[in-house]
Amino acid sequence: AQKITQTQPGMFVQEKEAVTLDCTYDTSDPSYGLFWYKQPSSGEMIFLIYQGSYDQQNATEGRYSLNFQKARKSANLVISASQLGDSAMYFCAMREGGGRGSTLGRLYFGRGTQLTVWP
Amino acid sequence: GAVVSQHPSWVICKSGTSVKIECRSLDFQATTMFWYRQFPKQSLMLMATSNEGSKATYEQGVEKDKFLINHASLTLSTLTVTSAHPEDSSFYICSAGDTRTPASTDTQYFGPGTRLTVL
DSSP states (O other): OOSEEOOOSEEEEETTOOEEEOOEEOOOOSOEEEEEEEEOTTOOOEEEEEEETTOSSOOEETTEEEEEETTTTEEEEEEOSOOGGGOEEEEEEEEESOOTTSOOOOOEEOOOEEEEEEO | OOOEEEEOSEEEEOTTOOEEEEEEESSSOOSEEEEEEEOTTSOEEEEEEEETTSOOEEOTTOOTTTEEEEEEETTEEEEEEOSOOGGGOEEEEEEEEOOOSTTOOOOEEEOOOEEEEEO
8 A cells, every 4th residue: 555645646726825735644653754845847855844743733834834634644735825936746755653853764755746836 | 954965966878887876965974865766757766775884775676786875974875876777767866864953853855866867
């Protein structure tokens, strides 16, 4: 079974509007971390936001927020006030085990969602 | 955030030659680095986990003798594609984690990637 599922191959949003990118995950480990990365056409992977499985509150980083619904195993990324520069591929990823400050573990990536912001 | 560099950013080589790609953590020490491969419009696929001072751990299906990984220091890991063929053409990207602080999110920071084209 896929550990990370991103069901939206592509999303379109108008500038200044908010958009939600879906991500569901599958793990039996009670401790895990969820990540979102942005990959523009240049190829670099840019870290956006992190959510730990034991975190009580949804993570926020500027215009990015993570809608973490543990019971549903979903970790959707919400981008508010979209900008043209937000157009890129977005990947959801998960690390199983550990926690804050623990030993690094491999990341499992979803297939990605191509976001296009239009004026 | 932490900075990871990769060199070269792109390389074109003839079939049968070997290519070395370097991954460096610039402002932190990384005991563990990861090597990924990404085909166009696809997700990142983990190739191997590189551990400083020990042998790399390869994912199933990845040829150890073809993709040689050396992690000789805490800031440098290298991937050598030996006897490269056109099917090895891909985008190779490394990541390293910054675990300097106990409150670290174990975020993996990615290098800018290396685009390999084998003629």
